[in-house]
Amino acid sequence: MATDEHIHQQILNAIVEHQLPPGARLPEDRLSEAFGVSRTGIRKVLQRLSLEHFVVIEKNKGAHVNRPSESEALEVLDSRILIEPQLIPALITHWNPEQSSRFRLMTKEEKQAEANGQLAEAIQLTARFHYELAHLSGNKVLASFVEQLCYRSSLILAAYGTRGSVGCECGDHAQLLDILDTGSAEDAQHWMSHHLKHIRSSLILESKEDTNIDFQRLFSR
Amino acid sequence: MATDEHIHQQILNAIVEHQLPPGARLPEDRLSEAFGVSRTGIRKVLQRLSLEHFVVIEKNKGAHVNRPSESEALEVLDSRILIEPQLIPALITHWNPEQSSRFRLMTKEEKQAEANGQLAEAIQLTARFHYELAHLSGNKVLASFVEQLCYRSSLILAAYGTRGSVGCECGDHAQLLDILDTGSAEDAQHWMSHHLKHIRSSLILESKEDTNIDFQRLFSR
DNA sequence: GTATTCATTATTGTATACAATCAAAAAGGA
DNA sequence: TCCTTTTTGATTGTATACAATAATGAATAC
Secondary structure (H helix, E strand, O other): OOOHHHHHHHHHHHHHOOOOOOOOEEOHHHHHHHHOOOHHHHHHHHHHHHHOOOEEEEOOOEEEEOOOOHHHHHHHHHHHHHHHHHHHHHHHHOOOHHHHHHHHHHHHHHHHHHHOOOHHHHHHHHHHHHHHHHHHOOOHHHHHHHHHHHHHHHHHHHHHOOOOOOOOOOOOHHHHHHHHHHOOHHHHHHHHHHHHHHHHHHOOOOOOOOOOOOHHHHOOO | OOOHHHHHHHHHHHHHOOOOOOOOEEOHHHHHHHHOOOHHHHHHHHHHHHHOOOEEEEOOOEEEEOOOOHHHHHHHHHHHHHHHHHHHHHHHHOOOHHHHHHHHHHHHHHHHHHHOOOHHHHHHHHHHHHHHHHHHOOOHHHHHHHHHHHHHHHHHHHHHOOOOOOOOOOOOHHHHHHHHHHOOHHHHHHHHHHHHHHHHHHOOOOOOOOOOOOHHHHOOO
16 A cells, blocks of 8 residues: 555655665656556655655756755754754653653664664664654644754755764763753753754865866866 | 746735635635646645645545644744744844835835735735744744744634734834844844734634534523 | 767656545435 | 435546657767
8 A cells, every 4th residue: 555645754764764865866657666656646745745845846857855955954953953952841841751761762772773783773763852852842833843854954964964973973862861850951951952063063064066166176187 | 827836825825815714615626727727736736735734635525724723823823932033143143224124114014004904915014024034034944934834823813813903913013123223132032022922812712612512501591 | 070950768747537535415214 | 304315416536648848869060
């Protein structure tokens, strides 16, 4: 069975897990035969993915995985820096031992996946940790926006991340859980802010204006 | 000429201007003949509008204008309360006399439209004032999210607003411009926060659980 | 040998046809 | 008269057909 939602999730996973790298083309007929549905269904999914900024569709040229610009990358991270810490106070009112153990389980799986070299799993779990926290705030509108930003961050790391970093090498997500267990919203906010700023600054933004490379200078001799 | 973008803007305007009230059905063939394109093009637009939460599409039932739930309404306003004031510091670095006069012109048109009873114009201008400010922050990712929230707010006011209020009866948008001209980010943030909270609290959220009305009690005698 | 033009191929854009589903009216029975 | 069942009509879901566009490679002229 291949429902729209299923296809969407499938392609999105492939993108954020870096199976489909930035710039990869997504021909409609190839996808339609892969999923066993007609182009109509594929087009619907591709359009949605483009509105969510995971793919870009150029008129008469088709769809390809978005290659985030530097400014887009920074803006996404800046948005997270602005929003995610602010969600902590609301989040902490819903915090309890049950949630704590649920999230601790996630961090364990994270570390395990990272250790076993399961890059795809690790990336998914890292993003999920952040957006599930956001959902705990109770504001679904903001949470789903943050969720999208987390997925976009995975794509950004595919383009600008350092090789080994799946995202969060700076200290452990478990640290945050320890802080949340103490109940200090302020400390948690600081941790989150620092954490995201660290990711932001770890992006390698080589200022290659790839539109006009100076081949003259590059190949002289 | 009826491009996708054009059709989208056209329908969106009709929704936020309360021409198409919450709950209004949007049959595909009716729209297709209205815009002179096939159902294919209409479906694309409707799908986009549904992802943007302006319409909801029910399987085999078609599309209708979204009737925001109370929680959705509050969450949208809360999101704006959380984000918009935070954009002021970045915004103020780009503030200059040119921008000031541009926005003052907008507030003039706002008041004029309101005075002339041009409800549609007034609603559009009120929303535009907010999201154009957001765009001045320089963060396009956040700005376009705020833009969407502003449009959604217009839809929310259609459902829960007091009759006369097009949105911002509490003091004038011009007040904010005065503050911005002084250069005090802190004051501007406070004003914005207060302004949005006022709108939030002006919503009339009658707790009618219209799913199960107690007809027994309602019609006894 | 190089450059320009033309033709071919692959891919997307748009419309339409048919099947599937739902809602409401009509018919029938108690 | 009221309730159930059936049928009909309208509307959407999905696939396919055809037109339009862009990219690639071949052919010809210089």
